[in-house]
Amino acid sequence: MAVEGGMTGQLVSVVTLLGAAVVAVPLFKRLGLGAVLGYLAGGLAIGPFGLKLVNDPQTILHVAELGVVMFLFIIGLEMKPSHLWSLRRQIFGLGSLQVVVCAALLTVVGMAFGYSWQVSFVSGAGFVLTSTAIVMQVLAERGDIAAPRGQRIVSILLFEDLLIVPLLAIVAFMAPPDAAHAVTTTPLWQRLGVAALALGALVAAGVWLLNPLFRVLARAKAREVMTAAALLVVLGAALLMELGGLSMAMGAFLAGVLLSESTFRHQLEADVEPFRGLLLGLFFLAVGMSLDLSVVMRNWPLVLSGVLALMATKAACIYAVARLAKSSHAEAIDRAVLMAQGGEFAFVLFAQALAQHVITPEINANMTAIVVLSMAFTPLVVVVHSRMVRANPQGESMEGVEPVHDGQGSVIIVGFGRVGQIVTQSALLRGAEITIIDNDTTTIRDANSYGFKVYYGDGARIDVLHAAGAHHARAIVVCVDNPDAATLIAETAKEHFPHAELIVRAYDRRHALALVKTDADVVVRETFESALVMGRATACALGATREEADAHMDELRRRDNERFALEVSGGQFAGRDLVLHNMAEASARATHAGEAKAAAT
Structure with a gap:
């Protein structure tokens, strides 16, 4: 009976999650607010700080992160290694410039709020890590992933994914002496070595193992085994990168890139796509559920001002870097609006900083609420910006655009x-x-x-x-x-x-x-x-x-x-x-x- 009760409870949670998505997403899309905001609102409504229908958002969030992983795998399938190599300047040049400038300015914002430079740096660095899930979802809905401006945004996101490793190492160095003894840390050289080995193993498997494996499975003509193999590749690559201290999303992306020229590319994409959509929606629901309304209400002046200050500073920084990189005014504004929020990797960084005693539990709760609110605000800001652009197209940059004159066409x-x-x-x-x-x-x-x-x-x-x-x-x-x-x-x-x-x-x-x-x-x-x-x-x-x-x-x-x-x-x-x-x-x-x-x- 206990087992039956446990299964019933899990089934109730699943039905609740699906019901929230089915009700909220069509409603918000009908209102023109987008699917992402619908998921976030639905999660907030059923979560422990709403109707309390689901009380374990963190567990759901960890499982749902696989949706982001699969999304990055599909994006990788669309990028051949030669194309990725052509983006190297954008990934390491544009990405590093934006990250460094934004991290410095956001640290200054934290110090202006009266926090120490250590706390300000951790908070600012966490907010620099943009939400890959939200940005990629919006780009996919707009059909901009393959466009040049979409490729530049993807390049920056890839660099931010790589950044999580050195940031975690910096947090370890910032830990006070008593925390350094309390928390076992491995040397930096060892972490870098493990990460390099994980990357090497993934590349070797992609070059010499994956294509022969799929050829064998294709000859077997077992459709369900091909689907299982697709999931094995995605989750295996994610696990390998996780064990190497890198992000799971980065592992899935690299696996997709290595298979981008494979004859099985379209089959893999079709097999993974249903799981990707379902888990990505679950991720947004879990983010909405994790918003602690009690923290927001108790510290609402600090949380609200923090959201506005950090988003405005990051947006201004992104715009300035984009213009410095010779992007048009319209593209720079669009990138600033789309990437002004914090992301899911900020939670990882804040948890590590809390374990190392660099930040206090109160700061962790406040910063988590600020990041979640910034993620919730982004789809709404994107909708407002899109409507403003449609209402005032004259405000767009005319750089490289020629008005019609003296036409002679038949x-x-x-x-x-x-x-x-x-x-x-x-x-x-x-x-x-x-x-x-x-x-x-x-x-x-x-x-x-x-x-x-x-x-x-x-x-x-x-x-x-x-x-x-x-x-x-x-x-x-x-x-x-x-x-x-x-x-x-x-x-x-x-x-x-x-x-x-x-x-x-x-x-x-x-x-x-x-x-x-x-x-x-x-x-x-x-x-x-x-x-x-x-x-x-x-x-x-x-x-x-x-x-x-x-x-x-x-x-x-x-x-x-x-x-x-x-x-x-x-x-x-x-x-x-x-x-x-x-x-x-x-x-x-x-x-x-x-x-x-x-x-x-």
């Missing part, structure tokens, strides 16, 4: 996102002179680095379109993903440049109906044609011939055209929708001809 493309990039290729295949406009400076810089000339401008402004050459353009293609902006651009273009064929991307059916009123020549719903192509493939999979599948697609198009024409007053759009239908039909015929030719050869 095709004007407004918006250079996923759709705009494909449309551009189609126009280039026809030998057209194109002028591309976008109002996102980051997109423009990234496009320029790949050889595309994209100009800065608001496509809804007459003077911008005129400068782009709309007065003699043959076609104006609106590819922006904001329905309201697309409608406004279409209205402006049709009213002032009616000679140009106006082709507009519609978000959905309702948006397409709104675009009809602008008298656009062609309106393309972004999912309709792709869905028809998928439907055709499904019909073929069910045994239909190509001719039968084409007939199904034609029938579906005809019915949709009829319904669409009924929704438009007087059926005004029927002719133009028929044009779109004929274009798609011609494209389908060309595709079938190419397939038939390929089959014949």
Whole structure:
């Protein structure tokens, strides 16, 4: 019965954790506050300082740190050793510069609060260690991990992970004599030697052992064993680094890098991804649960002022270092906002400092609360910053961005996102002179680095379109993903440049109906044609011939055209929708001809 009661208690905790995530995360995402803040709020609500439904956040936190470990493994899979080597200056140059300057300034902040330099240094150094989990989650949600600015942030995070070893050694040197005898410490040279051996063993296993192992398992064709092997690699690398005195996340990252050129890379990523997402969410829940509200309430002036002072100082330092490294104003602000918090490795450093009697239990509790609050504030600050940037795009740096002027293109493309990039290729295949406009400076810089000339401008402004050459353009293609902006651009273009064929991307059916009123020549719903192509493939999979599948697609198009024409007053759009239908039909015929030719050869 005792065992049954214990299992029941554990099951209740699991159900509670899952319930908190299921309720809080969708709610916060609905409010536009992001998943991370939802997890933190859910953890705070059910934790020992909330509803007391779960009373052991530290145990959960230790288990959930594996989510960060797996996240770093997946990031490592995306970075080939050659690419990582190309980032060496950013990792050790930019990373060390930011860490050293921030640590010095944060130590000064601690001394301004009246603490000794030892306590101030430990507190400041702990706050320098940014939360890898929060930053990587935000970068992943924004799709910025592979972007140049995302790579610079990842480089700094990697350097901070490496920093935990020398910081722990410094804390040992700072310990008072009585604490040095009370706590057994190993010499620094021995720690460095063990760390080097662990790194060497991991690299050797990655180069000579892992790929042969996965080849053997692949021949066995045991799917569950491949998943077990993926987890073995991640957790084994993390354990090896932990035994070597390094961070588990660093071990997983290196394992991912060593397997980044393996033929099993995609399979490994698919196997680890479900565990990564679940454990990373559990990590954020545990961080929320570990926020001791009694400490916050008892020392709220100190805790609140500490959060504000440390976050503001760190953000200012990050911004200054980014600008010194010749990053744009917008990128520097974004990095400062994203990395201004303390991180999970601060808890490790504070625990070691407490054991070495460098800081007192009260300071440890206050600093832990400050770090947790800074982690909780970060997603909210990121959301506010994102909305401010969208509301005031003129505030972005125009460095390396050229406003549109004297355009001579026969095709004007407004918006250079996923759709705009494909449309551009189609126009280039026809030998057209194109002028591309976008109002996102980051997109423009990234496009320029790949050889595309994209100009800065608001496509809804007459003077911008005129400068782009709309007065003699043959076609104006609106590819922006904001329905309201697309409608406004279409209205402006049709009213002032009616000679140009106006082709507009519609978000959905309702948006397409709104675009009809602008008298656009062609309106393309972004999912309709792709869905028809998928439907055709499904019909073929069910045994239909190509001719039968084409007939199904034609029938579906005809019915949709009829319904669409009924929704438009007087059926005004029927002719133009028929044009779109004929274009798609011609494209389908060309595709079938190419397939038939390929089959014949």
